[in-house]
Amino acid sequence: xxxxxITLNNGTxxxxxxxxxxxxxxxxxxxxxxxxxxxxxxxHIDTAHAYxxxxxxxxxxxxxxxxxEEIWVTSKLWPSEYGEGKTMEGIDKMLExxxxxxxxxxxxxxxxxxxxxxxxxxxxxVEQGKVKTIGxxxxxxxxxxxxxxxxxxxxxxxxxxCHPYFQQNELKKRLAPYGTVIEAWYPIGxxxxxxxxxxxxxxxxxxxxxxxxxxxxxxxxxxxxIIFPKSTNPQHIKDNFDIFDFELTGEEMERIRAVDxxxxxxxxxxxxxxxxxxxxxxxx
Ligand SMILES: NC(=O)c1ccc[n+]([C@@H]2O[C@H](COP(=O)([O-])OP(=O)(O)OC[C@H]3O[C@@H](n4cnc5c(N)ncnc54)[C@H](OP(=O)(O)O)[C@@H]3O)[C@@H](O)[C@H]2O)c1
Numbered sequence: 565x566x567x568x569x570i571t572l573n574n575g576t577x578x579x580x581x582x583x584x585x586x587x588x589x590x591x592x593x594x595x596x597x598x599x600x601x602x603x604x605x606x607x608h609i610d611t612a613h614a615y616x617x618x619x620x621x622x623x624x625x626x627x628x629x630x631x632x633e634e635i636w637v638t639s640k641l642w643p644s645e646y647g648e649g650k651t652m653e654g655i656d657k658m659l660e661x662x663x664x665x666x667x668x669x670x671x672x673x674x675x676x677x678x679x680x681x682x683x684x685x686x687x688x689x690v691e692q693g694k695v696k697t698i699g700x701x702x703x704x705x706x707x708x709x710x711x712x713x714x715x716x717x718x719x720x721x722x723x724x725x726c727h728p729y730f731q732q733n734e735l736k737k738r739l740a741p742y743g744t745v746i747e748a749w750y751p752i753g754x755x756x757x758x759x760x761x762x763x764x765x766x767x768x769x770x771x772x773x774x775x776x777x778x779x780x781x782x783x784x785x786x787x788x789x790i791i792f793p794k795s796t797n798p799q800h801i802k803d804n805f806d807i808f809d810f811e812l813t814g815e816e817m818e819r820i821r822a823v824d825x826x827x828x829x830x831x832x833x834x835x836x837x838x839x840x841x842x843x844x845x846x847x848x
Contacts, residue, residue, distance in 0.1 A: 573743035582608025582792035598624030612640035622662040643677030644845035651685035723747040
């Protein structure tokens, strides 16, 4: 079995598995983690302007020796760059920071600010070939439907918190009319020990000769979710990708679905998002 791909609503195939670089410092930490992941066979990296490490991701992609078209790079625009015209300037700056020719997937990072104006520029950037695919992140209020209904190009993905404790089943139903797929952030609960050590994962890890984290990641893959666990630990980077040689049974998938607690690890009320997320701008 080899790594899997998902066909998005624009016909593009995205590697279902990748690596995220949230909270990884710019420079060697990000570059080395990405280079190592690419060497291990990863073909998908998830970054954001807000992570302030896009330049290091771009360096890793360029120096990997892997043809550009084989690597999928996602980035995200912060609300400080939302607005018709302003967003296009933000995209051009992002292209300069990444320096990899084009962006595979560009998301609006947060559901505040002039997101409607920003979406128009994202659609234009697709027409101009600067960006291949566009989507949303953290749009879980009614603003999700507002943008999906108005959009000419429907969002291909919605990136949200999603893991066995918070499985996002209602959101999946809301996305179905638009053919939008869920990308999971915090796929292993940001490393939460209680989640990772759930007895069902320990039992299945023993059965398959895998780690608990590998069982969780495999569950996401079989659920059809796109994942990019973060790691800067070479052993974890290697192990996390080693999940394509076994398959959980239907009954095991059900047992993991039963672990859902409908509890998020991270939440900010919408009113607070409005002030908090628009008051800050990434430096570079
Ligand atoms: N759109 C958004 O608003 C948003 C928000 C949050 C995250 N994200 C994206 O989602 C990605 C993943 O989320 P995340 O990084 O916050 O959390 P995560 O991937 O769920 O968890 C990362 C944590 O788990 C640890 N870990 C990784 N592999 C492990 C393994 N095999 N065994 C034990 N521990 C392991 C990592 O430590 P080590 O480094 O030591 O391995 C790190 O502490 C981010 O990097 C980012 O790209 C997006």
